[in-house]
Amino acid sequence: MSVWNQVSLHNGCSSSMLYMEEVYDWVMVTVTMTVAMIMFLVLNVLTMTPCNLSYLSNELLEFTWVSIPSLILFVLAIPSLHCLYMLEETYGPVVTVKVIGHQWYWSYEYSDTIEVSFDSYLSPQSSSVNRLLEVDNSVCIPIGAETRVLISSSDVLHSWALPTLGMKVDAIPGRINQALVYPKKVGTYYGQCSEMCGAMHSFMPIRVMVLPSSKFILWLTAVNQFPV
Template identity: 40%
Template sequence: MKNKAFAGLAALGCLLFASGAWADQPLEWQKGLQPAATSIMEEIRWFEQYTLWFIVPITLFVLLLLIIVVVKFREGANPVPSKTSHNTAIEVVWTVGPVVILLFLAIPSFQLLTKQLAPTEEPELTVKATGYQWYWGYEYQVGESPLAFDSLLLQDGDRAAAGKDDKAVYPRLLAVDNEVVVPVGKHVRLLVTAADVIHAFAMPSFGVKIDAIPGRLNETWFKADREGLFYGQCSELCGKDHAYMPIAIRVVSQEKFDSWLSAAATDLGAANKALIASVDGATKSVDVAENAAQ
């Protein structure tokens, strides 16, 4: 019995460990946010947990008040209703209480917004993302001849040629033919616009979500703390194929990024394959973060 129990615990541990290896991927019945890959997303996750300490007690308190009112002041228990029209103490409490609660929510919220909208570092790389119906176009503003390419949903028939057969790393409806490649630990400025209708660029693990509006250039930023392959999607309803314009960002070391950028200037496909080979050769498990943003 002890051996069976130990084997069962070991099997459970293996399952938990296996799921942890792909913890960045969306899981069935997942309720929380994706694991953070930037400091901004770390703060967003903290703020989400912080607000629950206010939301849950308030919800339970209101539920309790409703139950008291339904039971104590129903017609059978209270045939002659009170004629009270004013209570100074109650007026003060329900005015001051919400103001204090809102202050506790507003202060960290504004601090987080300031960090998102007003970075203190100078950008080390600028990438322009343009939303189309229904794919993304990217332009690296480096050197005298910027690198530009389109990124479309990866079709199943193209997986083998692209070296992306592993659906655990390159999931259906989220993998793309050409990922955005950025170096780890570098401040990346992202310029976002659209060519036709309103789209939205969303990368949950980075804490990035910004509208792509025709004729307007919106700006945001991110600084990835770890290497890996991260997924997002257009999060603005933009037409019939809205669900089929994913976003994929591959974060690599500075050395791998420099090699990829140099090779991509002349042959993007070959540069991508060389990068995939170098990443997959270094480790069998790729750190993946995905989203099905709504």
């Protein structure tokens, strides 16, 4: 969850978010080195005495200033493409959660083993720290297991976003989008609808609780026996 004066990324709590942080660090290092090299060359040109003013062509120089940017782009593209493919790769999800966006709340369904469904609204008793983030019914997923999230909408465009878990998927009417998450840490994670969806857009929070497998099964059984 974001805090006041935070300028860095969220602390990653899923395998996809941790890898995105590594890609981000690699890109920033490459960009910083490139900018430093360009500034050095610019200062060198501004301070040096003009020479070789009669040059009309130089094949080696032209090859160099084309090949170096191409190499930099290649270095940036490889980890980025690997990250994109990794986000779509599935290894056999253990749990499937169906998310349906409404104006202005979320509906959740579990149907793998025990059929469970409930709605999640903004809680009117939100604390000052978690203002507009608390909900009456949380989503729960197990730690250390791949969870597939199927996201759609019943009315207008929404977006189911959880920055700490590296997820932001559009909820589109008539279409089902898929996201995969592999949580690494037990905890409670917050998100919000990230697509303007009407007057109450700011009042569609998301709260996901990552639980140990044993507690997740107990929670699923309890919700099935005592529907919310």
